[in-house]
Amino acid sequence: MTDTSQQSRQALGGQLRDIRKDAGLTARALSHAHGWPPSKVSKLEHGNQTPSEADIRAWCTSCGADEQVPDLVAALRNLQAAYVETRRMRLPHRQRQSITWESETTLMRWYEPFLVPGLLQTPAYAEAVLGRALDFFHNSRRDLEAVLAARMERQQVLYRGAHRFNFVIAEQVLHTTVGNDDIMIGQLDRLLIAMSLPRVALGVIPSEAEFIVPISNFCMFDRTRVLVETVSAELTITQPRELVLYEKNFKALAEQAVRGDAARCLIRTALDSRSAT
Known part of the structure; x- marks a missing residue:
């Protein structure tokens, strides 16, 4: 243990x-x-x-x-x-578990400080992220194809059923280089497209926003569980009083985020800086 x-x-x-x-x-x-x-x-x-x-x-x-x-x-x-080693969580069966949880969730709330949320990643961006993770934890990319296919399958939930998604990302996400400029240009364009999806709400917290709550990446599945990734493991939180804290945290972060045209402006600015290089 x-x-x-x-x-x-x-x-x-x-x-x-x-x-x-x-x-x-x-x-x-x-x-x-x-x-x-x-x-x-x-x-x-x-x-x-x-x-x-x-x-x-x-x-x-x-x-x-x-x-x-x-x-x-x-x-x-x-x-x-709840406490499962990351090297197990990165395998395809973990991605399939996510498919089950996401398909059962009516409202998903997801905050990311550095990377684009998995459900909004392009194949090239996801491949670069997952490849780095497999290198770090396994020194091998043997499972990359299967893990990537499972992640892409997860994204079908954006278009099926009555699910709703509220993504909040830090502006840093737009500037964290994953792969190369070509991959980032494709990914930033994908975010602009995602904002037009009827079930998706996307907010961006400007870099100059005040620090007001503890920050780490997390994803809420309705009011039943929260997933938090650490360096060595992924935590599944189900205790009611802790879920309340994460809900309070997400509400505070969401209120700091800009949306609509203001969010598109931040994304396009990042996109233009990549295109100009």
Whole structure:
């Protein structure tokens, strides 16, 4: 288990310990009430054992804290499945998982500080991004063709069903060189085309915008999960109180973004600078 997963398990155990103490129950009394081995409560509270969902529900019922079950269960599920190594996430099966999540989502909200969101990438831009990632994590581009094909397949969701997409990007995205000028010209032109799609809203945060909220790339799937990419892993966040924070974060970023003609002006300026070289 990764250090981050261990820390998450310890944090979950700390929440359980606080709930028990707030209820005035001893560890012995709680163990006895459920027929657990005497050491189980201690192991759970110190993060040395992962609780089951049944454990959490029984714990909260005994402590009169049933209202905390949803958050705790979400934290447990996040612990069990959310932290996945990037080298696994980059493989085609991860892209296919994204296809499933995106097809089930009514409203997708996506913020990117440096790169064009995957659903809006041209094949050449996506190939350059994915190729760099495979080089970094695998020292091999063996899976590039399959990963690229899966990413391009994901983009069909832009044209099907009743999905809606709200993309917010930093102006830096327009100037981060991926591949070469030809690739960037094609990609910037693609952004202008994407802005005309009926289900797509695209905003650009000007480079001089004030810093007002913590910033990292993230993608929200309705109000059910958030994906955040780190250097070594991809986090899937499902805990309700954390989802609220990301929703608040996206709202603040979206309010800083310019849209319509103002956004097109920023894109065209970046496009013209590439075309002039």
